[in-house]
Amino acid sequence: DYLAIATLGISEIIIAIIKYEEWLSRGVKNVTGIPRPVPYEVDLIESEWFISLANFFGAAEISDAASLFVKLCYAVLFVIVLAIIMWFAERALKSPWGRMMRAIRDNRDAAAAMGKDVKRRHLQTFVLGCAVCGIAGAMLTTLDGQLTPTSYIPLRYTFLIWVMVILGGSGNNWGSILGGFIIWFLWVEAEPFGNWFMSTITAPLGEGSELAQHLVAGAAYMRYLMMGAILLIVMRFAPKGLIPEATNRSTAMTRSS
Incomplete structure (x- = not known):
């Protein structure tokens, strides 16, 4: 616990130095024009082979088909990189x-x-x-x-990843992947679900109700409430995560003794 606290504290110090010492790291100035490992949508739209492929699958809009193709390329790249990392991680674990x-x-x-x-x-x-x-x-x-x-922001790229690991199982590589997919799906779908939920429960109040308007306006914060609730539920009822760490009998006996 103390190691985790010290790590977070030191990381915030390093982030502050990088942000405010512009002579060293350019501060918070944006970096644009980063090349992609996959084709650009503009290049795909102008390519004959892609236009033929989109027409073959019956795409209504070439631009939408190009955007979908780029996302599919990134999905394939992500799966390849994830498979390589998981292979090394499992080899190291065993x-x-x-x-x-x-x-x-x-x-x-x-x-x-x-x-x-x-x-x-x-x-x-x-x-x-x-x-x-x-x-x-x-x-x-x-x-x-x-x-x-x-x-x-730390809430999204520190706390959220922490919840992913706890939900999936901190001692299992596959559990971390499962937790990542589940939490990210819930994070993306929490806002539309919150809008539907608030609109439903405030429907009897009428459109002119200030309370209804306030609740509907705050529906976007349902994701934070949901993440906190998931963390509390998992730590209470499944502290080892959805996929607990695999332990053999001898290790379990050693720990218990």
């Missing part, structure tokens, strides 16, 4: 290095007594985690075509 890292997580004092360099291993986990985050950030910025530092 290796002697992975067993050592779990031992440090469960009891760092016992691991240090066995001659393991705990501080060095903690540093390794930070470096590996930052590398994965860097890959994800590179894919996100190339999809948007620009980097806008002010749009990355």
